[in-house]
């Protein structure tokens with residue numbers, strides 16, 4: 001039996017789509033949620049109760065996984081348990097520490113967002129969300145694990161902006177992307193080696209959804225790992 005893939009936030013709106021697609025592809029899937037019994041999930045999933053803010057809650061959920069998708073809503077408080085610092089910075093660090101324990105090297109797919117490098121954006125007024133997201137990304141890039149950082153543009157529940165997918169790098173754009181496309185990006189990033197060590201932004205545009213993500217990933221530049229991970233000022 002294959003090693004499972006853990007979807008942290010797998011009971012959320014994008015997470016459920018990721019979970020279903022992974023199951024369709026024959027993977028074992030662990031949905032990691034603070035309250036997995038509340039969620040309506042396919043019967044085949046393994047449900048794990050855990051919270052990224054508490055490293056000691058994550059061991060059973062992440063043990064033995066070959067892949068981990070982190071798609072966690074960050075919260076907007078300036079500090080404390082519902083702050084981005086706690087969820088998408090400390091939370092990412094907790095996950096990385098737990099998965100690396102025991103010598104396994106799962107592929108980590110981090111769902112982040114566009115605008116993380118544009119600190120002046122008003123979103124950064126909410127708990128310095130953009131700063132902490134970027135710091136979480138940096139931790140993943142510096143982890144030494146195989147990884148992909150996916151930066152969705154603004155999320156929609158339909159393909160109102162189109163079903164075609166455009167990948168960009170360097171965080172200059174703006175636009176919309178469906179949760180379905182984000183989910184597919186995560187699944188394909190786990191599947192295709194060309195997505196490893198890459199950070200990319202994700203947009204929809206008019207046209208058909210891709211049947212092969214290989215050429216999209218092939219055009220991406222590899223990341224440069226930040227030399228210095230200092231505190232946010």
Ligand SMILES: NC(=O)c1ccc[n+]([C@@H]2O[C@H](COP(=O)([O-])OP(=O)(O)OC[C@H]3O[C@@H](n4cnc5c(N)ncnc54)[C@H](OP(=O)(O)O)[C@@H]3O)[C@@H](O)[C@H]2O)c1
Pocket residue numbers: 008009010011012013014015032033034035036039050051052053071072073074087111112113114151152153154155179
């Ligand atoms: N809204 C946008 O336009 C936009 C744009 C770009 C990126 N994003 C990001 O894309 C991702 C997916 O968005 P979405 O709207 O599909 O998400 P969502 O439906 O809000 O689901 C997010 C999940 O995060 C989980 N979560 C929150 N705190 C957690 C914790 N401490 N430990 C474990 N799990 C926790 C929740 O799971 P449980 O309640 O089951 O624990 C929830 O199901 C999120 O990271 C979001 O911030 C959003």
